[in-house]
Amino acid sequence: MLDCIRRWLATPERAFTRRPRGEVALTDLTVSPRLLRFSRPVSARYEIDTRQERARHLRSTILIGLVFHNGFSLTTWLLAPEMLPLALGLRLGLVTPLALLLAWAVPRMQGPRRERMVTATMLLVTGVPILLFCLGQGTLSAIGFIEYPLMVVFAALMLVLRFPHALVLTGLGAAGALAAIGLRGDLSPELALCLAFQAVTASVFVLYGNHQIEGVRRRAYLVSLREILRSAGLEHDRRVLTVLSETDALTGLANRRALDAALAASADETRGTALLMIDVDHFKRFNDAYGHPAGDACLRRIAEALAGQTRGGRDVVARYGGEEFSLLMRACDRRGVERVVRRLNLAIARLAIPHADRDDGLSRITVSVGVALTGPGRSAGPDELLAEADGALYEAKRRGRNTHVIRQIGAGDLSARERPYGRLTVLRRPAARTAPPKVVPLRHAETNAALAR
Numbered sequence: 001m002l003d004c005i006r007r008w009l010a011t012p013e014r015a016f017t018r019r020p021r022g023e024v025a026l027t028d029l030t031v032s033p034r035l036l037r038f039s040r041p042v043s044a045r046y047e048i049d050t051r052q053e054r055a056r057h058l059r060s061t062i063l064i065g066l067v068f069h070n071g072f073s074l075t076t077w078l079l080a081p082e083m084l085p086l087a088l089g090l091r092l093g094l095v096t097p098l099a100l101l102l103a104w105a106v107p108r109m110q111g112p113r114r115e116r117m118v119t120a121t122m123l124l125v126t127g128v129p130i131l132l133f134c135l136g137q138g139t140l141s142a143i144g145f146i147e148y149p150l151m152v153v154f155a156a157l158m159l160v161l162r163f164p165h166a167l168v169l170t171g172l173g174a175a176g177a178l179a180a181i182g183l184r185g186d187l188s189p190e191l192a193l194c195l196a197f198q199a200v201t202a203s204v205f206v207l208y209g210n211h212q213i214e215g216v217r218r219r220a221y222l223v224s225l226r227e228i229l230r231s232a233g234l235e236h237d238r239r240v241l242t243v244l245s246e247t248d249a250l251t252g253l254a255n256r257r258a259l260d261a262a263l264a265a266s267a268d269e270t271r272g273t274a275l276l277m278i279d280v281d282h283f284k285r286f287n288d289a290y291g292h293p294a295g296d297a298c299l300r301r302i303a304e305a306l307a308g309q310t311r312g313g314r315d316v317v318a319r320y321g322g323e324e325f326s327l328l329m330r331a332c333d334r335r336g337v338e339r340v341v342r343r344l345n346l347a348i349a350r351l352a353i354p355h356a357d358r359d360d361g362l363s364r365i366t367v368s369v370g371v372a373l374t375g376p377g378r379s380a381g382p383d384e385l386l387a388e389a390d391g392a393l394y395e396a397k398r399r400g401r402n403t404h405v406i407r408q409i410g411a412g413d414l415s416a417r418e419r420p421y422g423r424l425t426v427l428r429r430p431a432a433r434t435a436p437p438k439v440v441p442l443r444h445a446e447t448n449a450a451l452a453r
Contacts, residue, residue, distance in 0.1 A: 149202030251303035263382035369404035
């Protein structure tokens with residue numbers, strides 16, 4: 001018999017995957033058809049979602065049941081008046097205070113403890129009529145036995161105990177009732193048999209009803225939770241696809257599509273907007289001399305250096321195409337732009353990527369920067385920013401590369417003097433300005449795509 005029970009409880013429905021508490025996946029959405037138990041993650045989620053409603057239901061139902069439980073003292077007075085003092089002592093002196101305490105405490109208890117306390121209290125409640133019946137004398141006192149199955153119905157169908165708890169309550173209650181019937185030697189065999197049949201029938205009926213109610217509730221919850229998880233999964237997939245579609249595969253930066261979206265979003269910015277177009281000098285010669293794999297590695301290192309010099313969530317750094325990068329700055333002024341340009345050039349210089357195939361006397365990778373800047377109170381559309389930044393970039397290239405040009409929209413060409421960053425120039429800078437900011441790792445691709453939006 002014990003082996004059969006162990007095999008029944010060890011069915012695949014109970015072989016739940018052990019996951020961290022509260023984590024739910026589609027594979028967890030199962031319910032044991034026998035004991036109506038969820039997997040641990042779903043049980044935790046079910047408790048979170050239904051805790052308040054369950055506490056309100058238990059509190060109101062306990063108070064209703066308490067009224068009728070004490071009302072059975074009238075039945076005791078009519079059928080077995082000699083048992084009335086004991087009945088009043090048990091009901092008013094023991095059950096009522098405990099039930100009121102339980103009604104107050106259920107909203108403050110965690111799920112498993114709450115259900116165990118309710119079940120324990122109902123065992124005490126069903127034990128009262130069984131005890132009074134066992135100690136009573138005469139045929140009339142046997143009529144009061146009807147209180148026991150009614151209390152079981154109340155516990156299983158009105159309180160809607162969790163099915164395992166209802167199974168324990170009805171099993172122990174039926175065993176106690178049958179034992180009390182056997183101890184009543186003054187009952188005729190026919191009456192004892194009828195009462196035993198009533199106790200067993202009531203137990204079977206309430207267990208079946210409880211199983212149906214709990215099963216419907218739990219399966220309905222699984223259906224709603226499955227739809228929630230599917231919607232969340234679709235939303236996650238949509239975000240992943242969006243990130244992939246707005247991320248450059250080689251560098252992990254935002255791509256041209258993400259940059260266009262960021263430019264469109266900043267079209268109405270009146271606190272100052274700057275678009276930096278950054279081009280790697282003589283990159284075709286670098287590819288010819290070192291090969292395309294080295295060129296790809298060079299672009300990745302430059303992308304990492306550029307991403308490390310942005311102003312957190314206010315800037316969007318993107319790969320514009322080929323060896324060109326772009327940096328969109330919002331809420332900035334000319335001084336802030338020049339400071340960022342200097343930091344970018346210093347970060348590139350610190351990479352010290354060799355480039356021996358240049359004809360301008362330099363032997364390392366450098367960049368040219370063209371900047372389109374709008375002043376405070378002035379806005380510019382994406383096309384205007386791109387055109388001005390592109391023009392400034394070509395102006396920087398005409399001036400010999402390894403420099404930058406700033407064009408302020410609406411105020412003519414206010415280009416600053418060229419600032420070449422050769423080796424000697426870097427060495428001559430004051431110590432406070434030569435110390436570059438800490439280079440942080442390349443930000444995650446999703447971060448750049450999210451910034452672009």
